Amino acid sequence: MLLKHLAGLLFAVAAFAANIELSSWKHKKDMKLIKVAVGKLGTWALDSKDQIFFRKGGDWQQYPGGLTDISVGGNEIWGVNRADQIYKRTTNGNWVRVSGGLKQISVSDKDHVWGVNSRDNIYRRTGNTWQRVSGGLKVVSVGQSGVWGVNVNDDIFYRTGTYGDPDSQGTGWQHIGGKLSWISSGRNIVFGVNSAGNIYYRGGISESAPAGTSWVRVPGGLKQIDTYQGDVWGSNSGDNVYKLTISCSGEPTLSSWKPHKTSIKKVAAGKLGLWGLNADNKVFKKEGDIWTIDQSIQLTDVSVGNSQIWGIGTQQQIYEKRKGSSEWKQVGGSLVQISVSDKDHVWGVNSRDNIYRRTGNTWQRVSGGLKVVSVGQSGVWGVNVNDDIFYRTGTYGDPDSQGTGWQHIAGKLKWISSGNDVVFGVNSNDDIFYRVGISQSSPVGTGWGKVEGKLAQIDSEGDKVWGANSALNAFTLDIQRQNVHAQLPSWPGDFKWSYAGVPGGYTCTRILELAEPNQHTWHDNYFCWRSNKADPGLRWSMAGPIAGQKCTRILEAADPHTWADNYLCAPPDSPYNFQWSSAGPVRGKECIQWLEPADPHTWHDNFLCNDRVPQPTGTLTLGRHYTAQQGGDATVRITDPTKNLAQRGFDNTVSRYKIDGNEVWKFYDRPNYEGLLFTATGPLGWTRVEARFNDRISSVRAVKRNKKLPSWPGDFKWSY
Numbered sequence: 277m278l279l280k281h282l283a284g285l286l287f288a289v290a291a292f293a294a295n296i297e298l299s300s301w302k303h304k305k306d307m308k309l310i311k312v313a314v315g316k317l318g319t320w321a322l323d324s325k326d327q328i329f330f331r332k333g334g335d336w337q338q339y340p341g342g343l344t345d346i347s348v349g350g351n352e353i354w355g356v357n358r359a360d361q362i363y364k365r366t367t368n369g370n371w372v373r374v375s376g377g378l379k380q381i382s383v384s385d386k387d388h389v390w391g392v393n394s395r396d397n398i399y400r401r402t403g404n405t406w407q408r409v410s411g412g413l414k415v416v417s418v419g420q421s422g423v424w425g426v427n428v429n430d431d432i433f434y435r436t437g438t439y440g441d442p443d444s445q446g447t448g449w450q451h452i453g454g455k456l457s458w459i460s461s462g463r464n465i466v467f468g469v470n471s472a473g474n475i476y477y478r479g480g481i482s483e484s485a486p487a488g489t490s491w492v493r494v495p496g497g498l499k500q501i502d503t504y505q506g507d508v509w510g511s512n513s514g515d516n517v518y519k520l521t522i523s524c525s526g527e528p529t530l531s532s533w534k535p536h537k538t539s540i541k542k543v544a545a546g547k548l549g550l551w552g553l554n555a556d557n558k559v560f561k562k563e564g565d566i567w568t569i570d571q572s573i574q575l576t577d578v579s580v581g582n583s584q585i586w587g588i589g590t591q592q593q594i595y596e597k598r599k600g601s602s603e604w605k606q607v608g609g610s611l612v613q614i615s616v617s618d619k620d621h622v623w624g625v626n627s628r629d630n631i632y633r634r635t636g637n638t639w640q641r642v643s644g645g646l647k648v649v650s651v652g653q654s655g656v657w658g659v660n661v662n663d664d665i666f667y668r669t670g671t672y673g674d675p676d677s678q679g680t681g682w683q684h685i686a687g688k689l690k691w692i693s694s695g696n697d698v699v700f701g702v703n704s705n706d707d708i709f710y711r712v713g714i715s716q717s718s719p720v721g722t723g724w725g726k727v728e729g730k731l732a733q734i735d736s737e738g739d740k741v742w743g744a745n746s747a748l749n750a751f752t753l754d755i756q757r758q759n760v761h762a763q764l765p766s767w768p769g770d771f772k773w774s775y776a777g778v779p780g781g782y783t784c785t786r787i788l789e790l791a792e793p794n795q796h797t798w799h800d801n802y803f804c805w806r807s808n809k810a811d812p813g814l815r816w817s818m819a820g821p822i823a824g825q826k827c828t829r830i831l832e833a834a835d836p837h838t839w840a841d842n843y844l845c846a847p848p849d850s851p852y853n854f855q856w857s858s859a860g861p862v863r864g865k866e867c868i869q870w871l872e873p874a875d876p877h878t879w880h881d882n883f884l885c886n887d888r889v890p891q892p893t894g895t896l897t898l899g900r901h902y903t904a905q906q907g908g909d910a911t912v913r914i915t916d917p918t919k920n921l922a923q924r925g926f927d928n929t930v931s932r933y934k935i936d937g938n939e940v941w942k943f944y945d946r947p948n949y950e951g952l953l954f955t956a957t958g959p960l961g962w963t964r965v966e967a968r969f970n971d972r973i974s975s976v977r978a979v980k981r982n983k984k985l986p987s988w989p990g991d992f993k994w995s996y
Contacts, residue, residue, distance in 0.1 A: 307321075307323070307329070307336050307517065308323060308324070308514075308515040308516070309321040309322065309323050309329065309336075309511050309515055309517050310322055310323060310324050310500070310511055310515050311345065311346065311500050311511060312500070312502055312509040312510060312511055312517055313346045313347050313348045313353075313502050313509075314348060314502050314503065314504040314507055314509045315347070315348025315349055315350070315353075315383075315385065315504050316348070316349070316350045316351075316385055316504070316786060316816075317348050317349070317350075317351075317352075317353055317788070317790070318330060318331060318332075318348065318790070318817075318818050318819055319331040319348075319507075319509060319819065320346050320348055320353065321336065321346075321511075321517065322343055322344065322345070322346055323515075324515065325342075326342035326343055326344055326357065326358060327342065328340070328341050328342070328343055328346070328355075330790070331819045332818060332819045332838065332841060334819070334820055334841075340371075341355075341363070341371055342357055342358070343355035343356060343357050343363070344356060344357055344358050344379075345379070345380050345381055346381075347381050347382045347383045347502075348383065348504070349383035349384060349385060349386075349387045349388075349389075350384070350385045350386060350387050350786075351366070351387055351786075351799070352364055352365065352366055352383060352387050353365040353383070354381045354382075354383045354389055355371075355381065356378050356379060356380065356381050356391070360377040360378055360379050360393065360394060361373065361377065362374040362375070362376050362377070362378055362381065362391075366799075369790060369794065375406075376399070376406050377393055377394070378391035378392060378393050378399065379391075379392060379393060379394050380392050380414070380415055380416065382416055382417045382418045382419075382461075383418070384418045384419050384420070384441045384461075385419070385420065385441065385504075386441050386443070388400070388401070388418050388441060388443060389401035389418070390409075390416045390417075390418045390423060391416065392413050392414060392415070392416050392425075395412075396412040396413055396414055396427065396428060397412065398410070398411050398412065398413055398416060398425070400418075400445055402443075407445060409435075409445050409446075410449075411425075411433070411449050412427055412428070413425035413426060413427050413433070414426060414427060414428050415457075415458055415459055417459050417460050417461040417466075418438070418441065418461060419441060419460070419461030419462055419463070419503075420439075420440065420441050420461070420462065420463045420464065421439060421461045421462060421463065421464060421465065421466050421478075421481050421486070422434060422435060422438035422439040422440070422441070422446075422461060422486055423435035423438040423446060423461065424459050424460075424461045424466050425459060426456045426457060426458070426459050426468070429455075430455040430456055430457050430470065430471060431451065431455070432451070432452040432453070432454050432455070432456050432459065432468070433449040433450065433451055433452065434449070434450045434452055434486065434487045435447075435448070435449060435450075436448050436449070436450050436486075438486075439481075439483060439486035440483065450487055452478075452487060452488075453491075454476070454491050455470050455471070456468035456469065456470050456476070457469060457470055457471045457499075458499070458500050458501060460501050460502045460503045462503035462504065462505075462508075463505060464481045464482060465477055465478060465479075465481060465503065466478040466481065466488065467494075467501045467502075467503050467508055468501065469498045469499060469500065469501050469510070472497075473497035473498060473499055473512065473513060474493065474497065475493070475494040475495075475496050475497065475498055475501065475510075476491045476492060476493055476494060477491070477492050477494060478490075478491060478492075479491075479492050484547075484618075485547075494520075496518065496520075497512055497513070498510035498511065498512050498518065499511060499512055499513050505815065506822075506824075507519060507520070507822075508520040540552040540553065540554055540560065540567070540744050541553055541554060541555050541732075541733070541744055542577065542578065542733050542744055543733070543735055543742040543743060543744055544578045544579050544580045544585075544735050544742075545580060545735050545736065545737035545740060545742050546579070546580025546581050546582070546585075546616070546618065546737050547580070547581065547582040547583070547618055547737075548580050548581070548582070548583070548584075548585055548599060549561055549562065549563075549580065550562040550580075550742060551578050551580055551585065552567060552578075552744070553575055553576070553577070553578055556574075557574040557575055557576055557590055558570075558574060559573055559574065559575050559578065559587070572602070572603075572604060573587070573589070573595065573604045574589065574590055575587035575588055575589060575590075575595070576588050576589070576590060576612070577612070577613050577614055578614075579614050579615045579616045579622075580616065580737070581616035581617060581618060581619075581620040581621075581622075582599075582617075582618050582619060582620050583598065583599040583620055584596055584597065584598055584599065584616060584620050584622075585597040585616075586614045586615075586616045586622055586624075587604070587614070588611055588612060588613065588614055588624075589606075592610045592611060592612055592626070592627065593606055593610070594606065594607040594608070594609050594610070594611055594614065594624075595607065608639075609632070609639050610626055610627070611624040611625060611626050611632065612624075612625060612626060612627050613625050613647070613648055613649065615649055615650045615651045615652075615694075616651070617651045617652050617653070617674045617694075618652070618653065618674070618737075619674050619676070621633070621634070621651050621674060621676060622634035622651070623642075623649045623650075623651045623656060624639075624649065625646050625647060625648070625649050625658075628645075629645040629646055629647055629660065629661060630645065631643070631644050631645070631646055631649060631658070633678055640678060642668075642678050642679075643682075644658075644666070644682050645660055645661070646658035646659060646660050646666070647659060647660060647661050648690075648691055648692055650692050650693050650694040650699075651671070651674065651694060652674060652693070652694030652695055652696070652736075653673065653674050653694070653695065653696045653697065654672060654694045654695060654696070654697060654698065654699050654711075654714050654719070655667060655668060655671035655672040655673070655674070655679075655694060655719055656668035656671040656679060656694065657692050657693075657694045657699050658682075658692060659689050659690060659691070659692050659701070663688040663689055663690050663703065663704060664684065664688070665684070665685040665686075665687050665688070665689050665692065665701070666682040666683065666684055666685060667682070667683045667685055667719065667720050668680075668681070668682060668683075669681050669682070669683050669719075672714075672716060672719035673716065683720060684990055685711075685720060686724075687709070687724050688703055688704070689701035689702065689703050689709065690702060690703055690704050691732070691733050691734060693734050693735045693736050695736035695737070695741075696736075697714045697715060698710055698711060698712075698714060698736070699711035699714065699721070700727075700734045700735075700736050700741055701734065702731050702732060702733065702734055702743070705730075706730040706731055706732055706745065706746060707726065707730065708726070708727040708728075708729055708730070708731050708734065708743070709724045709725065709726055709727065710724070710725050710727055711723075711724060711725075712724070712725050730745055730746070731743035731744065731745050732744060732745055732746045764809060764812050764851065765805040765806055765809035765812060767852065767866060767886045767887070768866045768867070768868050768886070770805050770806045770809055771803070771804065771805050771868055772803075772804045772805070772868070773801075773802075773803055773804070773868055773869060773870050773871065773884075774800075774801065774802045774803075774804055775797075775800065775801050775871060775872050775873065776800055777800045777802065778802055778804065779802075779804060781806060781807055782804035782805060782806060782807055783804065783805060783806075783807045783811065784802035784803060784804035784805075785802065785803055785804075785814050785815060785816050785844075786801070786802055786816060787801045787802060787803055787816055787830075787844075787870070788801065788816070788818065789818060789837055789838065789839060789842060790818065791837040791838045792837045792875070793837075795874065796837075796872060796874050796875040796876075797872065797874040797875075798872055798875070801872055803816075803844070803870070803884075812846065812850065812852065813846055813847040813850065814844060814845070814846055815844075815845045815846075816842075816843075816844060816845075817841075817842065817843045817844075817845055818841065818842055819841060820841045820843065821843050821845065822843070822845040824848060825845035825846060825847065825848060826845065826846045826847065826848050826850055826853075827843040827844065827845040827846075828843060828844050828845075828854040828855070828856050828884070829842070829843055829856060830842045830843060830844055830856055830870075830884075831856065831858060832858050832877055832878065832879055832882055833858060834858075834877045834878045835875070835877035835878075835879070836877070837877075844884070852886055853886060853887065854884055854885065854886050855884075855885045855886065856882075856883075856884060856885070857881075857882070857883045857885060858878075858881065858882050859881055860881045860883065861883050861885060862883070862885040865885040865886060865887060866885065866886060866887070867883035867884065867885040867886075868883065868884050868885075869882065869883050870882045870883065870884055
């Protein structure tokens with residue numbers, strides 16, 4: 277790997293690293309601490325005298341005991357002392373000695389425990405025993421991103437098969453380029469520091485790419501670091517403590533194009549990396565920030581799959597390169613363009629625009645004619661010699677199937693790429709477009725969105741888009757993912773309080789105050805929402821409001837056990853506006869009781885309240901129909917006798933929504949919030965239109981609409 281040969285550089289920071297937002301480091305100027313650990317049970321730290329501290333209300337409170345390393349899990353805190361003795365602190369507040377000897381320890385949100393001893397032997401906790409794991413590390417970290425570690429030479433390793441934090445030892449150690457002296461496994465991100473105190477995070481980590489794609493330098497300097505959800509804590513060489521807030525995302529939005537200084541006419545991205553071709557048909561692979569040439573072959577087209585790379589030679593020969601092999605093997609047949617998916621399904625077209633797909637060791641002819649074809653998770657898409665766009669019905673999800681037929685899609689493109697619930701393309705003017713609304717229930721999507729910039733060719737893989745422009749410059753674009761509030765749990769029906777553990781069918785955040793005595797049994801109290809709803813992002817804090825969050829103070833004044841700094845926090849754009857009451861339900865709001873029967877301090881009248889999410893009952897009418905060349909548009913007017921929609925901020929009129937068959941539009945009452953759907957289906961001349969809110973039909977109308985002009989050539993016919 278290229279990183280092994282870079283003298284003097286600890287990391288080559290790839291320009292296609294994951295897109296996250298980082299706040300500035302905030303110095304906690306109150307104490308000198310050598311190690312910080314953060315998790316569901318709060319932020320804990322150690323000083324140079326092995327004293328233990330817990331952060332509460334902006335202050336560090338000392339707790340009994342002495343440790344040299346500490347780690348915070350979901351229900352347990354683990355630590356080791358100077359004699360390598362192991363201790364566990366449970367929710368009852370007691371430190372319990374655990375057999376064995378370790379010098380460093382790590383526990384995940386699921387309370388999976390890994391550690392290393394003075395000989396750098398690796399162990400994981402299974403039941404009441406320690407299981408030896410092969411290899412040697414000086415630091416190990418377990419979290420949602422799996423098990424990561426660094427050895428005595430500061431080499432970095434990921435334990436394959438541990439992404440998602442399963443109760444498993446994994447399958448082996450995968451070496452990751454770079455050098456680190458400390459490492460921390462977080463949620464789809466890994467942080468680390470090197471021997472010079474430089475800070476890095478691993479970008480591109482996901483279930484499909486658990487080892488990530490690259491290291492990204494973070495401003496600042498630390499000697500030790502830990503991460504939990506949106507917070508990163510660390511201490512520097514002066515034993516000063518710093519905190520950083522990170523913001524990651526989910527639903528597709530597009531970042532800015534990033535240029536890459538190289539001369540490339542075509543790029544192809546897949547599980548086996550990023551490949552490119554230049555104007556002389558030379559083949560390159562991107563490693564770090566460098567394009568490395570493959571001198572063994574010349575290609576006019578290339579496509580990257582899961583375990584195979586396919587290419588087209590200068591004489592229309594077909595070549596295949598297998599994962600782990602340096603050899604390009606010629607395959608029978610002749611093609612001018614080729615595409616391979618993440619499932620290694622291969623499609624291509626020949627010089628006569630005939631379409632073929634690979635079945636076993638042969639090529640199967642598929643009806644139709646295309647100049648470009650692309651296969652991916654969004655199915656098989658293509659464009660013909662007239663730049664008409666087609667989708668192959670029955671191919672969404674990338675099955676091993678030829679599909680059932682070609683469906684014409686409005687628009688014009690000269691190149692197309694099938695991605696993950698999105699399709700990208702460029703037209704004859706090099707304008708860039710992407711297909712929105714693609715899903716299993718709507719595999720052709722709902723419309724084309726335009727992307728800023730100019731490209732002559734484009735390809736996508738995961739959350740990355742690559743392309744080359746007419747000047748042979750390569751560019752990359754990030755697809756970010758954000759939460760969709762329309763799928764959030766409704767209040768109060770989808771929420772639940774539990775003082776007896778996590779109820780079935782629910783996902784929860786734990787509500788805990790460590791200062792409560794054991795007999796008050798707060799260790800099994802949870803605030804929950806239905807598991808089939810989107811995560812509302814609620815977080816519990818025992819140490820004051822969480823920076824950048826919308827927090828509600830949870831206080832029972834009659835309870836003496838430090839509840840004054842306890843808060844339930846939600847994302848800043850959350851639709852929930854909680855209100856707490858310790859004197860019964862709030863008039864005019866919907867409330868959920870928070871009760872711990874074992875606590876005698878008047879918790880029976882404590883409630884969390886919020887406005888009810890109303891369900892619309894309005895009616896729908898349609899205004900005048902307009903006929904355009906590509907189909908009919910309409911002005912849609914909502915009448916709402918109950919005023920439910922008006923109370924939620926809806927306008928009375930939604931103008932010029934196309935109502936052609938089998939298409940869906942969303943109209944939001946405010947950005948990123950619940951929406952009203954207009955669904956139009958039915959034969960020409962008549963359309964069934966539904967108004968929906970929160971997936972419930974509020975009204976249905978059958979309306980007459982103008983017929984659109986016939987499309988060419990599908991709606992025309994010659995007869996003799």
